[in-house]
Amino acid sequence: xxxxxxxxxxxxxxxxxxxxxxxxxxxxxxxxxxxxxxxxxxxxxxxxxxxxxxxxxxxxxxxxxxxxxxxxxxxxxxxxxxxxxxxxxxxxxxxxxxxxxxxxxxxxxxxxxxxxxxxxxxxxxxxxxxxxxxxxxxxxxxxxxxxxxxxxxxxxxxxxxxxxxxxxxxxxxxxxxxxxxxxxxxxxxxxxxxxxxxxxxxxxxxxxxxxxxxxxxxxxxxxxxxxxxxxxxxxxxxxxxxxxxxxxxxxxxxxxxxxxxxxxxxxxxxxxxxxxxxxxxxxxxxxxxxxxxxxxxxxxxxxxxxxxxxxxxxxxxxxxxxxxxxxxxxxxxxxxxxxxxxxxxxxxxxxxxxxxxxxxxxxxxxxxxxxxxxxxxxxxxxxxxxxxxxxxxxxxxxxxxxxxxxxxxxxxxxxxxxxxxxxxxxxxxxxxxxxxxxxxxxxxxxxxxxxxxxxxxxxxxxxxxxxxxxxxxxxxxxxxxxxxxxxxxxxxxxxxxxxxxxxxxxxxxxx
Numbered sequence: 001x002x003x004x005x006x007x008x009x010x011x012x013x014x015x016x017x018x019x020x021x022x023x024x025x026x027x028x029x030x031x032x033x034x035x036x037x038x039x040x041x042x043x044x045x046x047x048x049x050x051x052x053x054x055x056x057x058x059x060x061x062x063x064x065x066x067x068x069x070x071x072x073x074x075x076x077x078x079x080x081x082x083x084x085x086x087x088x089x090x091x092x093x094x095x096x097x098x099x100x101x102x103x104x105x106x107x108x109x110x111x112x113x114x115x116x117x118x119x120x121x122x123x124x125x126x127x128x129x130x131x132x133x134x135x136x137x138x139x140x141x142x143x144x145x146x147x148x149x150x151x152x153x154x155x156x157x158x159x160x161x162x163x164x165x166x167x168x169x170x171x172x173x174x175x176x177x178x179x180x181x182x183x184x185x186x187x188x189x190x191x192x193x194x195x196x197x198x199x200x201x202x203x204x205x206x207x208x209x210x211x212x213x214x215x216x217x218x219x220x221x222x223x224x225x226x227x228x229x230x231x232x233x234x235x236x237x238x239x240x241x242x243x244x245x246x247x248x249x250x251x252x253x254x255x256x257x258x259x260x261x262x263x264x265x266x267x268x269x270x271x272x273x274x275x276x277x278x279x280x281x282x283x284x285x286x287x288x289x290x291x292x293x294x295x296x297x298x299x300x301x302x303x304x305x306x307x308x309x310x311x312x313x314x315x316x317x318x319x320x321x322x323x324x325x326x327x328x329x330x331x332x333x334x335x336x337x338x339x340x341x342x343x344x345x346x347x348x349x350x351x352x353x354x355x356x357x358x359x360x361x362x363x364x365x366x367x368x369x370x371x372x373x374x375x376x377x378x379x380x381x382x383x384x385x386x387x388x389x390x391x392x393x394x395x396x397x398x399x400x401x402x403x404x405x406x407x408x409x410x411x412x413x414x415x416x417x418x419x420x421x422x423x424x425x426x427x428x429x430x431x432x433x434x435x436x437x438x439x440x441x442x443x444x445x446x447x448x449x450x451x452x453x454x455x456x457x458x459x460x461x462x463x464x465x466x467x468x469x470x471x472x473x474x475x476x477x478x479x480x481x482x483x484x485x486x487x488x489x490x491x492x493x494x495x496x497x498x499x500x501x502x503x504x505x506x507x508x509x510x511x
Contacts, residue, residue, distance in 0.1 A: 001350050002026055002096075002319060005389060006082070007074040010063040012042030013380070013387035024391070025076075027374040029341075029351045031361045031392070034378035039387040040354050043378065044102045044323040046073055047352065050083075051098040051321075055090040062087075097314050097349075101305045102323035110301040116275070118261060125251060125262040127308050128229050134221040138260075141214050148207045151200050158197045178202050222251050229307050230264075236303035239336045240329075242296055244268040246303075266291060295328040295441055306340065309348075319350045326360050330440050334360055342369055359401055359437070401433045405509075408502050417495050424498070427482035427505050431475065434509045439465045449479050471508065478505055 003025040008014035034040035042061045049057035062069040073085040077096075085091045109124045110116070129135075159170055168184045176184055178198040230249040237245055247267040251260065266273045273291055292300070302325060309315060326337045341364070345351055355361055365373055375392030404426040410416045411423045432449045442464055443452055453475050456468045468475070481501045 001028075001078050003076040003078060005073070006076050007072065008046070009072040010069040010087075011046065011058055011071045011073070012061045012063060013037075013039040013385065014042060015063060015384070015386040017386075017388050019389070024374055026350070026352075027372050028349075029345055029364075029370060029373045030353070030376065031364055031373055032352065032354045032376045032378065032389070033358055033361050033392065034354065034356060034387075035380060036356055038378040038380050040323065040356065040378060041102075042387075043389075044100065044321065044354055046085075047098060047321040048100045048102060048104060049085070050075075050091060050094075050096065051100045053091050055085070055087075057104075058085060059087065097318045098321065099305070099309050099312070099318050100321040100323070101302065101325055102321070105305060106298075106301045110304060111297060121261040121263065124304065125260045128262065128304070128311070129222060129225055129251075129260070130308075130311060130313075131221055131225045134218055134225065137214055137218045137221065141211060141218065144207055144210050144214070148204065148211070151204045151207065155197065155200045155204070158193050158200065161193055162197070173197075174201075176201070178205075219251075226250055229311065232307035232310055233300075233303045236306050236340065237299060239340060240299040240303070240333050241336065242299055244292070244296065246300070247272055293441060295330065295333065298328045299333065302337075306344075309344075315347050316349065318348050319352070320344060320348050321352045321354070323354045324356060325353070326355075326357065328440070331438055334363065338363055338367065342367065345370070362402060401430065401437070404430050404433075405506070408506055412499050412502055412506070420493070420495065420498055423502060424482050427502060428479060430505060430509065431478060431482070435465070435468070450483075453479060474504065474508065478508070 004019050004023065005017075006019050008017045010016075032040070032043070034043075045057040045061050049055060058071050058073070062071050069087070071085070071087045075083040077083055083092055083094050083096070107120075109120055109127060111120060155174060156170075159173055162173075164170075164173065165184055173184050178201040226249045230246055233249070234245045245267045247265045249262070249264045251262065264275075266275055268291070275291060309318070309320065312318060322341070325341075326334045329337060338360075341351065341353070353361065353364065361375070364370055365375060376389055377392050378387050379390045380387050407416070407419070407422060407426050408430065411419065416423075428449055432452070435449075435452050436443045436445065436447075443455075453472060456465050456475075457472050459466050459469055478501060481498075482505075
């Protein structure tokens with residue numbers, strides 16, 4: 001278990017950070033907030049480097065100018081132990097088990113941009129296939145395959161010294177029964193070479209049979225393991241409420257070679273789609289990019305990660321790090337993510353959640369079963385372009401959406417009648433945030449309330465937000481009242497009238 005980050009030097013915005021004395025140690029679950037550009041990705045890379053003892057994840061974040069940087073990290077562990085990283089030696093030897101879900105996990109193992117590449121399928125197979133017996137069979141097959149290559153090379157040397165009968169070819173020689181070689185050779189007195197060729201052909205035949213038997217065994221092991229993974233992946237996809245599932249999870253072309261490349265298809269609306277088929281794009285058929293939304297791609301990536309984690313024999317000792325696990329998710333999938341992390345907390349050693357999304361972290365912290373969560377934030381110092389890790393400042397980190405709702409409630413209760421100039425714009429922004437949060441794949445962060453309402457007003461029943469259309473008149477009224485100050489219009493000083501509109505705004509978002 002990691003108790004604290006004692007020191008970070010020359011990594012990203014962390015120029016020379018030291019943990020203050022009496023700073024609360026990390027708990028079994030830790031929520032870390034950061035603004036954009038604050039250093040969240042840098043912190044995730046430190047964990048990623050520790051996961052695979054790979055210095056490159058830290059060195060690529062070396063503080064500029066990198067030629068003068070000497071990246072260092074000191075972590076405090078249980079029992080007073082420390083774990084150190086420096087730019088020359090990398091990490092100390094350690095037995096920490098980490099699993100990190102971040103953008104590099106997705107890019108390395110699942111997809112990049114809008115495509116899936118063979119290297120990602122190979123790495124994903126290696127991640128999911130953890131059967132020790134199967135790995136041993138793989139090694140045995142590789143040894144046999146190497147021996148077979150050696151035999152074939154020696155056979156080629158033998159053939160080069162033999163004179164074959166007219167009409168006989170090298171291929172015919174290699175495919176012949178060892179006892180029939182004499183009938184293929186023109187010069188019958190090359191007995192020594194013939195005998196050597198017979199021995200080699202018999203050995204080749206034996207090796208090919210060994211490969212066949214071991215491949216059959218390995219295919220059975222792979223099928224059993226990946227069948228379990230498929231069920232686990234689809235379990236998580238169902239938690240996320242997707243309308244698709246993974247089908248035919250297996251190893252690509254394994255019957256013909258030693259491929260360690262994962263293959264799968266997508267089942268949707270009673271149809272199975274081969275998302276790897278080379279002719280799908282040419283014929284205008286659905287493929288990975290067109291079949292799944294960004295949120296769906298994120299869901300399947302997270303499902304792969306969670307399935308791999310569940311299958312780990314070392315899960316009870318594993319420290320899990322999530323870097324914005326709910327990115328692109330709507331409210332329903334955010335809630336599902338929270339519930340999954342709650343269950344994961346019971347099975348793992350420690351959890352870190354890094355996020356730009358204060359609303360999600362607030363959702364996590366306010367869950368009673370996560371009361372042990374420690375809260376931190378990454379604070380930026382604009383004067384010297386550095387960052388530090390500090391305690392969670394509720395006023396700063398608290399969701400602006402939540403803060404504005406609290407302001408509206410205070411105004412309705414008469415606690416801040418003098419803040420009408422703040423209440424009116426808060427009404428408008430609360431409605432904006434509500435619609436963006438409820439329909440994150442339909443409305444981006446830049447769109448304004450009026451534009452959203454116009455889109456809703458023109459929508460048909462095929463749109464996610466069509467259910468809002470029945471409220472459109474009320475929404476326009478609330479927008480117009482809240483917009484008066486925003487657009488420099490005449491602002492009502494009638495407190496009771498304003499309270500009425502605020503109550504209607506709260507009633508809408510709660511209903």
